[in-house]
Amino acid sequence: MAFAVAPVRPPKGLPRAQAGSSGRRSLSNNLKAYVLIIPALVCFALFSWYPTIKVFFLAFEKTSFSVGGNHFGGLVNYRTLMADPQFWPAWRNTFAFTGIALVIGFGLPFFVAVLLNELRHMKQAFRVVIYLPVMIPPVVTDLLWKWFYTQPSGLFDQALGAAHLPQSGWYQSSNVALISIVLITTWANMGGTALIYLAALQNIPGQLYEAAELDGASLWQRFRYVTVSQTRFVLLMLMLFQIIATMQEFNEVNVITGGGPGSSTITVLYLIYKYFDQYYNYGGACLLSAMLVVFLGIFSASFLRLTRNHG
Amino acid sequence: MANAIFTTAPARGTRRQRASSRRLQLASARGIVSPIVLSSRRGKCVYWVVFGVAALVCSAVFLFPMFWAVTGALRSTTDLDSPTVSFLPHEWVFSNYSNAWSQLDLFQYFKNTVIQAGGAWVLEIVLLTLAGFALSKLRPRFGAALLGGFLVSMFIPGQAIVVSTYLVAKDLPFIHTNLLDNPVAIWLPAVASAFNLFILKRFFDQLPDELLEAADIDGAGVARKLWSIVIPMARPVMAVVSIFAFVAVWQSYLWPLMVFTDPNKYPLSVAVTQISYSAPLNWSLAADVLASVPLLVMFVIFQRNIIGGLSGATTG
Numbered sequence: 001m002a003f004a005v006a007p008v009r010p011p012k013g014l015p016r017a018q019a020g021s022s023g024r025r026s027l028s029n030n031l032k033a034y035v036l037i038i039p040a041l042v043c044f045a046l047f048s049w050y051p052t053i054k055v056f057f058l059a060f061e062k063t064s065f066s067v068g069g070n071h072f073g074g075l076v077n078y079r080t081l082m083a084d085p086q087f088w089p090a091w092r093n094t095f096a097f098t099g100i101a102l103v104i105g106f107g108l109p110f111f112v113a114v115l116l117n118e119l120r121h122m123k124q125a126f127r128v129v130i131y132l133p134v135m136i137p138p139v140v141t142d143l144l145w146k147w148f149y150t151q152p153s154g155l156f157d158q159a160l161g162a163a164h165l166p167q168s169g170w171y172q173s174s175n176v177a178l179i180s181i182v183l184i185t186t187w188a189n190m191g192g193t194a195l196i197y198l199a200a201l202q203n204i205p206g207q208l209y210e211a212a213e214l215d216g217a218s219l220w221q222r223f224r225y226v227t228v229s230q231t232r233f234v235l236l237m238l239m240l241f242q243i244i245a246t247m248q249e250f251n252e253v254n255v256i257t258g259g260g261p262g263s264s265t266i267t268v269l270y271l272i273y274k275y276f277d278q279y280y281n282y283g284g285a286c287l288l289s290a291m292l293v294v295f296l297g298i299f300s301a302s303f304l305r306l307t308r309n310h311g
Numbered sequence: 312m313a314n315a316i317f318t319t320a321p322a323r324g325t326r327r328q329r330a331s332s333r334r335l336q337l338a339s340a341r342g343i344v345s346p347i348v349l350s351s352r353r354g355k356c357v358y359w360v361v362f363g364v365a366a367l368v369c370s371a372v373f374l375f376p377m378f379w380a381v382t383g384a385l386r387s388t389t390d391l392d393s394p395t396v397s398f399l400p401h402e403w404v405f406s407n408y409s410n411a412w413s414q415l416d417l418f419q420y421f422k423n424t425v426i427q428a429g430g431a432w433v434l435e436i437v438l439l440t441l442a443g444f445a446l447s448k449l450r451p452r453f454g455a456a457l458l459g460g461f462l463v464s465m466f467i468p469g470q471a472i473v474v475s476t477y478l479v480a481k482d483l484p485f486i487h488t489n490l491l492d493n494p495v496a497i498w499l500p501a502v503a504s505a506f507n508l509f510i511l512k513r514f515f516d517q518l519p520d521e522l523l524e525a526a527d528i529d530g531a532g533v534a535r536k537l538w539s540i541v542i543p544m545a546r547p548v549m550a551v552v553s554i555f556a557f558v559a560v561w562q563s564y565l566w567p568l569m570v571f572t573d574p575n576k577y578p579l580s581v582a583v584t585q586i587s588y589s590a591p592l593n594w595s596l597a598a599d600v601l602a603s604v605p606l607l608v609m610f611v612i613f614q615r616n617i618i619g620g621l622s623g624a625t626t627g
Binding site: 029030032033034036037039040041043044046047048049050051052054055058114115116117118119120121122124126127128129130131132133135136137138139140143144146147148152153155158159161162187191192195196198199201202206209210213219222223226227244247248250251254255268269272273275276277282285286289292293296297300 | 341342343344345349358361362365366369370372373374376377379380383391392393394395396438439441442444445446449450451452454457460461463464466467468469470471472473474475476477478479480483484499500502503505508533558561562564565569579580581583584587592595596599602603606607609610611614617618621622
């Protein structure tokens with residue numbers, strides 16, 4: 001019965017329900033919107049989306065600076081990487097760095113934020129002071145800390161010596177080099193994360209704490225079941241962003257250790273830079289990049305999926 | 312927004328209403344520790360001890376290293392190398408700073424950095440404001456898909472794909488232009504900041520549609536609406552994005568390290584590392600301090616914008 005399914009049209013003269021007064025979704029409106037969007041869109045396409053796709057093609061190209069340029073090389077970059085004795089140390093160090101940074105650097109800013117949230121005096125002064133290191137250019141921070149770590153005239157060894165404590169080799173000792181770097185990045189980035197947590201903590205309604213108190217919750221229980229559970233979303237998001245950032249550790253390694261001592265601080269990103277800067281092997285660098293992108297993509301997707309219900 | 316509770320508190324009303332709203336604010340602003348415990352004698356005692364320890368630790372951890380750096384740059388080389396600690400320099404060598412400025416060519420690097428960061432800031436604030444406004448208020452076809460694409464950008468590990476991005480900048484698709492050794496290579500990638508785009512878009516989302524519909528009735532076009540209505544209202548959030556954009560370029564290291572091969576075009580971040588290899592330590596430290604001063608001064612001036620923006624951007 002074909003005639004029965006004819007759509008019911010509104011009588012002429014009545015406005016359609018969806019059309020706004022500004023004629024949204026009209027052709028000229030779309031045109032105007034895209035004129036405004038396209039310049040930014042081009043920048044995103046050129047310097048964010050396109051390089052991400054391109055890296056997977058470059059990973060299979062053999063880099064050549066002679067006439068004809070790069071050409072398809074199949075698994076040649078893969079074989080180069082597998083034969084590189086620094087390949088596995090780079091991954092091992094990157095994961096170790098990420099892990100140590102989680103242990104040392106993830107809880108600390110949250111703890112600081114919770115503490116600052118309890119203080120009733122000089123709030124702005126505290127915020128300014130903990131945020132100051134975030135404003136210092138990271139390279140400058142690295143150079144300063146390199147000087148603090150210097151033996152035996154650096155600040156830390158002098159302080160330890162004055163307190164009659166054993167001195168450490170810091171970044172010159174392969175056992176503690178990674179930890180020395182984590183200390184720097186934690187010091188430098190803590191302010192930003194702490195202030196984000198602080199804002200989240202201030203959004204917790206005080207009534208929740210009062211209700212918990214009426215139910216007889218202890219200090220620890222109020223922290224665990226009100227503070228942490230109310231800020232869980234921010235905590236998880238910042239954990240993900242911290243992992244993504246620390247998996248791309250480069251600055252401190254390049255400025256301070258140069259990957260050493262031995263290969264104890266070579267990270268994946270430093271190795272990428274080495275393939276680019278010293279070996280002129282862009283294909284090898286891009287294959288490493290592609291591996292990192294794939295790993296972080298899978299990791300981020302599963303992280304978001306697993307924690308979806310905890311938001 | 313973090314401060315919504317405070318900023319939207321009613322200013323009018325009877326005294327009793329005001330008093331009760333103030334009590335409500337206090338209840339909302341409390342933390343884990345109950346205000347009743349805090350006002351007890353023992354609670355006050357513990358509070359001030361904790362406060363004192365926090366102030367001491369904060370100064371020691373965050374302020375003392377900066378003090379040490381500023382005074383370290385005023386020491387002589389023999390003082391720096393001496394294995395015995397002295398709290399203040401033995402002699403104050405102020406010429407370190409002037410020598411660093413004149414001998415290490417710092418003015419050139421400052422100029423390069425200002426051109427790179429300033430250009431990136433202008434381009435980014437203009438293009439992202441336009442795009443954010445269009446996506447939020449004009450809602451074009453495929454707008455949702457584009458937003459998804461920008462969101463994905465936020466999770467793309469930018470440093471990891473840096474060699475691929477370098478090859479794009481070296482030979483732009485279609486027009487085959489080489490951007491290396493050119494500040495444009497800093498400016499254009501800076502625009503691709505999904506984080507800043509979302510801060511702006513989130514703000515435009517909060518503006519009521521009625522505002523723009525009223526302007527429609529008065530016959531205002533898109534340009535007029537942007538210039539006379541939206542931008543004046545968005546000034547605070549644009550200030551925040553401006554600061555984030557400027558600071559990000561001033562601080563960036565790996566990208567300018569790869570893009571610039573000509574030492575005369577280095578920004579400060581690349582220059583200070585090169586200086587640290589060649590110059591005497593006290594000059595190098597002076598250069599480090601000088602390279603940080605503009606950002607620290609900017610922070611002290613705009614502290615409320617920055618801290619407020621950081622809170623507003625990530626919560627609410």
